[in-house]
Amino acid sequence: MATDTGQSNQQNTGIGEDRPLKRGPLSKWVSSSIQNPERAYRAMFYVATVFFLFTTLFPFYWLLVLALTPQNLLTNVGLVPNGFNPMSFVTVFERxxxxxxxxxxxxxxxxxxxxxxxxxxxxxxxxxxxxxxxxxxxxxxxxxxxxxxxxxxxxxxxxxxxxxxxxxxxxxxxxxxxxxxxxxxxxxxxxxxxxxxxxxxxxxxxxxxxxxxxxxxxxxxxxxxxxxxxxxxxxxxxxxxxxxxxxxxxxxxxxxxxxxxxxxxxxxxxxxxxxxxxxxxxxxxxxxxxxxxxxxxxxxxxxxxxxxxxxxxxxxxxxxxxxxxxxxxxx
Amino acid sequence: MGDVKLEHVSKHYDDVTAVDDMNVQIRDGEFVCLVGPSGCGKSTTMEMVAGLTMPSEGTIHIAGHEVTNLPPKDRGIAMVFQNIALFPHMDVYDNISFGLRLRDYDKEEIDRRVEKASDVVQLEGMLDRMPDEMSGGQRQRVAIARAIVRNPEVFLMDEPLANLDAKLRVHMRTELQRLHKELDTTIIYVTHDQAEAMTMSDRIAVLDSGQLQQIDPPLTCYNEPANLFVAGFIGSPAMNFVEGEVTENGFRSENLDVEFDPARMGVNVGDQVTLGIRPEDVYPADDGRTLSHPTAEIETVSDVLEPMGDEIFIYLLLADDVETNLEETASNNQLLMSVDPDSDITEEQDVDVVLDRSKIHLFDTNSGQALQHGLVNPTTAESTTGTEAESDD
The missing domain is CATH 1.10.3720.10 (MetI-like)
Known part of the structure; x- marks a missing residue:
């Protein structure tokens, strides 16, 4: 029994266990994805969802940034508002x-x-x-x-x-x-x-x-x-x-x-x-x-x-x- | 007055004739079953009475009024459907009172009628349930309550028990009979189950391929079928048929002969006829001695036994050569016999049988029309006198 297991272990080491050492994180992920295709599908789903959410929601965020920026600071607007002016939402109804x-x-x-x-x-x-x-x-x-x-x-x-x-x-x-x-x-x-x-x-x-x-x-x-x-x-x-x-x-x-x-x-x-x-x-x-x-x-x-x-x-x-x-x- | 009259009613679809020149008169308070195999036109006939389908030709009268072109709501009818068809978004009370509310009855009147109808079908205390919270039998009772609450002239029932399990079906069958007795309203009932038709109806209308074959009380349809189709359809298991020819000595076929005097039975020598005999009218030769009019003994070999508990069905082979018979299972060579359960007949045994002459039917093989019911000589006949067949019914 003992010799048998030893032999099979040796065989495994000879063929299978050396190779993962040469792999980087990406090729590891690739090989495990080939084993479980669901992982790849799930990853694709997340990528697509994040992309979709970004393209849909970013304009809204940009609107919010614009709305909150005071009028005199409206040039060179970045990802963060240049000031905080919630009064815009009231002014709309006044104009x-x-x-x-x-x-x-x-x-x-x-x-x-x-x-x-x-x-x-x-x-x-x-x-x-x-x-x-x-x-x-x-x-x-x-x-x-x-x-x-x-x-x-x-x-x-x-x-x-x-x-x-x-x-x-x-x-x-x-x-x-x-x-x-x-x-x-x-x-x-x-x-x-x-x-x-x-x-x-x-x-x-x-x-x-x-x-x-x-x-x-x-x-x-x-x-x-x-x-x-x-x-x-x-x-x-x-x-x-x-x-x-x-x-x-x-x-x-x-x-x-x-x-x-x-x-x-x-x-x-x-x-x-x-x-x-x-x-x-x-x-x-x-x-x-x-x-x-x-x-x-x-x-x-x-x-x-x-x-x-x-x-x-x-x-x-x-x-x-x-x-x-x-x-x-x-x- | 809930009588229904169909005159020359036909329904043609593009290339099919569903109902062909139907003439039926149904009396007030009568329970009539329309029965036939699938596609015989029984449901189409009922839909035309209901007004859901317009006939291509002919007229329909309900309670003395012509209703041929009236919409269903103006015909004074109520209908129970095979798939029950309760409105799933309404509770039991709303379902039952639907028709009354459409007709603007007083609230008290509606309450009174709903209560009475739900009493009749034993639905007390369930009025606030939704249909999907109820069992099949309860739903069917709601559908019946919905039908009776309006006091219609005529009830139409389109296979109302077909979707229920076997035990409930038998129970609802007696309920419906009780209901009919209580309400005394005309009921037209469609079914493909001949047992249902036999047990419940005052008269059975047997339909096949759009044509009315016979309309008579159940036992008349059973004992004096108008033609081969009715004979084969009514009764379970079906009647035995043997095709043969009339000779001077009587009926003659390959394996079965019955002696009679053709002249006295209204048939001519050389006619192609089919002999029909029900399984319970075939007797082992020993038992047959008690018959008043037995035929000569017929040699057969028993083939398969079907013990039913209260009786045994035995398939008998008429020809001597069993091997050929097993290969060609033509009904012409086979006879089904019903015997007592304590019979000691086993499979593949020689059995001599006799037929009850008074229960033998002769049909014209080509037209299918009945020629003679009972082969007892008119001079010696006691009960069944050979009358002319109701072939023109």
Whole structure:
């Protein structure tokens, strides 16, 4: 027995135990990673996460640095603020009615969310629960809209909403002796100039999310509701939507955030005045005077503007994640 | 008045005909089972009565009103589903009262009715539970309470017991019969389980490939099946079938002959017929002496025994050459017999059997229609007189 173990030990020493001595820390780590690939994956995960967090969070940190730096020290800003001036967060509200801009943003977001959820629910019901010819191409066409760059719509919609588009009314020249025109409504400086394009642009994603959710509610439940006395619409609102609550919440939150973050239409469909329904963008840009550009105030305003959405995401994140994955992982 | 009338009702899908020219009249207070194999159109028929599916042709009347194009909510029906279909986001009270609340009943009236309905199905004290906190049987009782609370004209039940375990199913079966007696409402019940249909219903409607085969009381379907399909579907284990030909001396097949006078049985010499006999109407020759109308003895060899406890099923081979029979297990050569459990017959033993003539059925092999029930000469017949088959039913 003793000789046996001795021999095998010798053999091991001869082949295996010498080599680690020549290895540095990196090659050791490499060889152990080859033994356990999970280590390598975990390391990659940490690297990717740290990189992602850095690129996402650094701008926020930079905003905070800017916001806290007093105006006269705004040159050569480093990684640490050149002073400490929390009064910027108050000054923002003194220079412009920033709370009204925020209120406008909230109202625009909520209006759009309600419209989108209502219409996308009906569309989601049709796409998720009914069978009809041309369903797949129609769904694709709707999704294709969401891939269009919003800027492509800007000029035609601006013309339309400023009342510059006139449609000739056919036959009026025969009846009244002169050609009559129907002018597009003047929606500039009203919420509708923003809510309408927002609703159209953000609808496809909500339709898609709600379609997957409504499609998974068992037919029997809808049948039961209809037998019990609802119409198809009643069954949608009393049974299907309550059971798809995570999906509806996801669609709603995503729509709200998209509207809150939107720039083009928010900037161009009003004159930037708080009383003319300009959202946050108007407030931040409105801080800019004719002779100065108060970066510290704009940074402070940005941070204030981000807060409601940050809170919403933190509160709703579990629902959003479960909502987005529930569609993918059926049952 | 909860009578239901289907006239020339058909349902075509793109390339399939699910229901083909269905004509059924169901009387007020009747318990009718629609029974048939999967895909026979029984569920489609029920969905059309419920209004969940619109018929392609034909009309449906419920309680004297035409409802063919009415939505489900205006038909005066309630339905119990196979997958139970309770609303998972509502508690038991809300589930039961759902239909009442939609119809704007008073709060007191709703309370009173919910209480009464939950009494009937024995759900006292569970009204605040959520469906996922309940067992399968309790959920099914909630679904039934939800159906009865509105006092509908007609109950539709789509395999309501299919998802329950065997013991609970038998229990709920008697509960449903009790409920039917108590409420005295028309019930249309869909099932693929012929035992359920036999035990519960006033009449059975047997469906196959979208067509109504027979609608009659259970024992009529059992004793006088209208055609080969009904004969094979109703009864477990299934009826024995032997294909053969009518000769001057009676029925003749490869391995089994039964003598009778063709002229008196409404068949012609040369007809291709199928003889049907249920396992319990096949007797060992010794026991068969007590029969009033036994056939001649038939030589068989026992093959496989299936002891069930209260009876034994014995598979008998009709041909002399056992080897060939084992290879080709054609039913034509095989006869299933049910005997007392104390029988001493063993496997691979020569057994002589007789058939009870009064229980022999003759079917037209090609059309499947029943030609004759009972092969007792009409002159000497006592109980079963050979009548014309209800082939046009």
């Amino acid at each position: 412009v009615p920033f709370h009204i801009y925020m209120f406008n943003s909230l109202v625009l977001g909520i209006m759009t969310t309600v419209i989108v959820l209502l219409l996308a629910s009906l569309a989601g019901y049709v796409f998720g629960r009914l069978r009809f010819p041309g369903k797949a191409p129609m769904m694709l066409a709707i999704l294709a809209i969401s891939y269009f760059p919003p800027a492509a719509f800007l000029i035609p919609l601006f013309e339309l909403f400023t009342g510059n588009v006139a449609v000739p009314l056919l036959g009026t020249s025969l009846v009244f002796g002169e050609q009559l025109y129907l002018n597009s409504p003047d929606l500039f400086n009203t919420p509708w100039a923003m809510v309408l394009p927002f609703s159209a642009l953000f609808m496809p994603l909500s339709i898609f999310i709600l379609t997957t959710f409504y499609g998974q509610i068992p037919d029997g439940l809808e049948d039961a509701a209809r037998i019990e006395g609802t119409t198809r619409l009643g069954a949608l609102f009393r049974v299907i939507i309550p059971l798809s609550a995570p999906g509806v919440a996801t669609a709603g939150v995503l729509t709200f955030i998209s509207v809150y973050n939107e720039f083009f239409f928010s900037f161009l469909m009003n004159n930037g005045e708080a009383q003319n329904w300009a959202p946050l963008v108007g407030g931040i840009i409105g801080l800019q005077g004719q002779f100065d550009t108060p970066y510290h105030l704009m940074a402070a305003a940005s941070i204030i503007g981000v807060l409601p959405v940050a809170i919403l995401v933190i509160v709703a994140q579990e629902k959003i994640v479960s909502g987005l994955t529930a569609g993918a992982l059926k049952e």
